[in-house]
Amino acid sequence: MNSNSANGPGPNDLRQTIVDQSATFEEEMNKADEYLQRVVRTIRAQDVPQGTEPAFQFRL
Amino acid sequence: MLEETILFSPLVNIAKRIRSREISPVELTSSYLDRLERFSPMLNAVVTIVHERAMEDARQAEREIQAGNYRGPLHGIPYGAKDLLATQGIRTTWGAPPFRDQVFDFDATVISRLQSAGAVLIGKLSMLELAGVGHYRYASASLTGPGLNPWNPTTYTGGSSSGPASATAAGLVGFSIGSETWGSILTPASFCGLSGLRPTYGRVSRYGAMTLSWTMDKLGPMCRSVEDCLVVLSAIAGYDPKDPSTLAEEFTCGSEVEHVRGIRIGVVQDGFDEHGEPEVKRGFHEAMHVLTQAGADLHPVSLPTFPYHEVAEVIVASEAACAFERLIETGRIGELVDTAQQAGILAGTKIKAVDYLKAMRLRTLLKAEFASVWKDYDVLIGPTSLTVSPPIQGSVHDLYLTYLITAGNLLGMPGITVPCGFGRGKLPIGLSVVGPPLEDAKIARIAQLYQEATTWHRLYPPLFTNN
Numbered sequence: 348m349n350s351n352s353a354n355g356p357g358p359n360d361l362r363q364t365i366v367d368q369s370a371t372f373e374e375e376m377n378k379a380d381e382y383l384q385r386v387v388r389t390i391r392a393q394d395v396p397q398g399t400e401p402a403f404q405f406r407l
Numbered sequence: 408m409l410e411e412t413i414l415f416s417p418l419v420n421i422a423k424r425i426r427s428r429e430i431s432p433v434e435l436t437s438s439y440l441d442r443l444e445r446f447s448p449m450l451n452a453v454v455t456i457v458h459e460r461a462m463e464d465a466r467q468a469e470r471e472i473q474a475g476n477y478r479g480p481l482h483g484i485p486y487g488a489k490d491l492l493a494t495q496g497i498r499t500t501w502g503a504p505p506f507r508d509q510v511f512d513f514d515a516t517v518i519s520r521l522q523s524a525g526a527v528l529i530g531k532l533s534m535l536e537l538a539g540v541g542h543y544r545y546a547s548a549s550l551t552g553p554g555l556n557p558w559n560p561t562t563y564t565g566g567s568s569s570g571p572a573s574a575t576a577a578g579l580v581g582f583s584i585g586s587e588t589w590g591s592i593l594t595p596a597s598f599c600g601l602s603g604l605r606p607t608y609g610r611v612s613r614y615g616a617m618t619l620s621w622t623m624d625k626l627g628p629m630c631r632s633v634e635d636c637l638v639v640l641s642a643i644a645g646y647d648p649k650d651p652s653t654l655a656e657e658f659t660c661g662s663e664v665e666h667v668r669g670i671r672i673g674v675v676q677d678g679f680d681e682h683g684e685p686e687v688k689r690g691f692h693e694a695m696h697v698l699t700q701a702g703a704d705l706h707p708v709s710l711p712t713f714p715y716h717e718v719a720e721v722i723v724a725s726e727a728a729c730a731f732e733r734l735i736e737t738g739r740i741g742e743l744v745d746t747a748q749q750a751g752i753l754a755g756t757k758i759k760a761v762d763y764l765k766a767m768r769l770r771t772l773l774k775a776e777f778a779s780v781w782k783d784y785d786v787l788i789g790p791t792s793l794t795v796s797p798p799i800q801g802s803v804h805d806l807y808l809t810y811l812i813t814a815g816n817l818l819g820m821p822g823i824t825v826p827c828g829f830g831r832g833k834l835p836i837g838l839s840v841v842g843p844p845l846e847d848a849k850i851a852r853i854a855q856l857y858q859e860a861t862t863w864h865r866l867y868p869p870l871f872t873n874n
Contacts, residue, residue, distance in 0.1 A: 375746045379542070379754035383724060387762050389717040390769065399768040399775075 409438040415578045415867055418635045422480040425472065432472065432483025435581075436465035436527050439485040443530055443579040446871060449560060450573040451552040454490045454500050455531040461485065464527045471525070480638050482525030487580040489571050490531040491538065491617035492518055492626075501617045502549050502567070503536035505739040515615025516650065517584055517626055517643045524642040532570030532583060536743050538591060539567040540619050540727040541751025544802050548745035553799050556599055557868035558834050562796040563803070565595035571629045572599040577871040582630045582639050586616060588623045589719055590812045593824045596629050597791035597837025600826045602864060603629045604636040604851060607844045608819025609654040611640075612647030620726040621652070622767075623719075623816055632864050633825060633855040640847065656845060662852035668702030670853060673784035675710055675811045682807040683793040690828030690836040691790045697860050698788075708784065711776040714769070715813040721766040722817075724755030747804075774818055781843045786850055787811060791837030795830040811841055821847040823854045826863040835863075 413421065413430065424430040440458060447453040468483035488494070491501050493511035500506050518528065533551040535543055546553035546563045554569025556562045557577040564572045568585030572595035575583045585592045587605045596603025604627045611626045618624060628639035637660040644658035664670065674695065679688065699705055731752055734740045743749050780787070789811045797806065815822045820841055827838035838857065842850040858864050 370746060372746050372750065375750035376753065379747070379750040380757065382542075383720070383754045383758065386717045386720045387758065389714050390721055390762055390766055393714065393765070393769055395765060395768045395772065399771040 408441055409434055411578065411872055414438060414442065415631065415872070417632050418484060418581060418630070418638050419480055421484060421581065422482070425483045426477050428472065432465045432468040432527065433462070435483060436461055436485045436529060439580055440529055442577075443574065446577055446579055447530070447574065450555045450557060450577060451549070452533055452554070452570045452574040452577070452579065453487075453530050454502070454533055454551055454570070455498055457497055457528050457530060460497070461527050461529040468525050468527065478525040479642075481521065481642050483527065484581040485527045485529040486521065487530040487532040487571060487574050487583040488518060488528060489534050489568050489583070489585050491534060491586060492584065493615035494518055494528065494531065497531060499531065500550050501537055502534035502551070504550055504742045504744065505734060507550060511615070513615060516612035516647050518615065520643050526642070529580060530574065532574050534569055535567035536745070536748060537731065537752070538586065538588060538617065538619050539748070540588075540723065541748035541755075542804070543745045544747035544804055545745055546799050546803060548743075548748055550744070554595070555799065556796050556834070557871050558600060559832055560870070561799055562832070562834060563598065563799050565598035565796060567591040568595050568629060572596055572601060575599070575629050575631060576601055577868055582628060582635055584626060584643070585629045586624060586626050587816065588619050588625070589723060589816050590808055592627050592629060593791050593812060593822055593837070593839060597824045598796035598835065600835030600863070600866070600868070601629055601631060602633045602636050602823065602825050602854070602858070603627065604640060604847070605815065605822045606640060606644065606847050607654070607821045609652045610644050610658060610821070610847060612645070612650040612653050614647055614649035618730045620723045620730070622726065623723060633823065633851050633858050636823065637848070637851050658847060660848055660851070662848040664849055664852040664856070666702065667698055667853060667856050670703050671783065671785045672698065672703050672705045673708035673780065673787045674705055675708060675787050675789040675809070677710065677810045678793055678807050679790070683790065684795065684830055686830035687790055687793055687795065687836050690830060691838065694827040694838045694857070697857060701856065701860060708780070708787065710810050710814060711773065711780070713773050713776070715810045715817065716808065718766045718769050718773070719813050719817055721758055721762055722770070724751070725758045725763040727752060728755035728758070770817055773814070777814070777818055786840050786842045786853055788841070789839050791824040791839040795832065795834035795836060811839060815841045819844055821850050823850050825854045825858055827861070828863060
């Protein structure tokens with residue numbers, strides 16, 4: 348969608364939307380999914396030694 | 408109206424003149440409001456100007472000071488807040504169309520603390536929608552349009568604290584409050600020639616701030632000098648029972664560092680050769696020369712080998728998908744300006760718990776590795792960005808984010824950027840100083856000593872000054 352919803356005061360050419368309309372939502376979704384899958388593969392490839400339990404813990 | 412030279416001058420100087428009643432908080436507030444109203448449309452810097460409340464607060468400050476009840480260096484100083492901080496009765500849009508009419512019935516702790524210090528809120532400042540969490544592709548991913556850089560409005564302010572950066576750099580506010588999850592104070596401050604401080608995680612309460620990532624969000628000052636940052640941080644730091652992540656340790660802006668002589672500085676230059684613009688390289692080398700001449704002990708250092716960006720990505724994307732669950736469920740995520748943002752946030756819902764937990768374990772591993780770094784170095788420095796601000800029209804996906812910014816945010820380490828010259832197109836370059844957790848005062852002091860030896864922070868965007 349475009350950003351003609353911009354609501355700041357005053358005219359300014361550069362306030363107009365600058366969004367590539369050629370990419371559909373499905374295309375963006377595919378790109379985002381592929382990107383995160385690559386990221387996750389990197390995470391899974393790491394070795395994690397003992398003693399690295401998450402910093403957040405349940406507290407009474 | 409007060410002269411520009413006053414409006415751009417350091418907060419401590421303005422404060423002295425307010426205290427001595429040379430400057431009236433009412434006149435000061437009127438002057439900044441006038442600039443904010445005249446110039447912010449040229450920059451897309453503001454969501455809401457808080458005119459009436461500001462003038463009432465200014466009049467109250469004036470009455471108190473005249474009665475001899477001076478509260479401190481922020482008393483009567485006008486400021487702007489990124490529009491992700493809740494303000495009672497004033498809309499808080501989070502920069503995003505789905506929240507354009509959102510109004511809270513309470514003030515964020517940072518707003519309350521600044522109110523107690525006597526500061527005057529004059530504007531809710533622009534930001535990328537939802538602080539750009541879904542990997543926006545364009546600078547225009549905001550309710551108020553693209554953040555335009557006061558040094559050249561055909562270029563980007565950087566994000567996501569775009570309004571705080573442009574409004575402060577153009578002298579439309581005395582100072583501003585931004586937020587950083589993954590570069591959102593340091594990057595726009597650097598692009599706009601400001602001093603911006605990302606405090607230690609937990610140093611500043613986030614109560615009443617939009618949540619993007621519980622384990623990485625921070626709030627901090629964006630100012631025209633390091634000294635100003637310290638004044639503001641002193642007012643907003645401290646334990647808050649409303650935010651369990653806040654630290655018990657008190658913040659004092661004094662540091663035992665009197666000079667940089669003997670300070671062990673690790674120089675981080677990841678991506679420098681491949682992505683650094685020649686002018687940025689030159690500016691950074693000149694900054695290193697200034698520190699070396701002052702007696703600092705500089706050594707090149709390689710950060711621990713680590714999947715910095717991947718770990719940060721999994722953590723932020725997972726936490727954001729949870730934080731914005733309601734937006735996703737209602738389908739209102741479709742109202743976001745930038746399609747890449749919508750897709751990025753939705754993709755975060757598909758990350759498995761096991762991957763999030765592994766990223767958190769890797770984060771713990773990195774913390775241990777950095778403990779070794781801090782045995783050898785007092786602080787780390789690097790260029791805040793390897794390029795100056797990009798043209799407003801292009802995709803921002805190609806901008807290189809340094810490991811120093813990512814590591815600093817992953818580990819909750821304090822960081823500060825200060826202007827250190829100009830690059831392509833006479834656009835500002837930034838120098839970052841990062842230290843171990845809780846060493847906010849030390850990194851600020853080292854950055855301040857750099858500023859005492861240079862004048863970059865005293866140069867202001869020509870389009871917004873008569874000088």
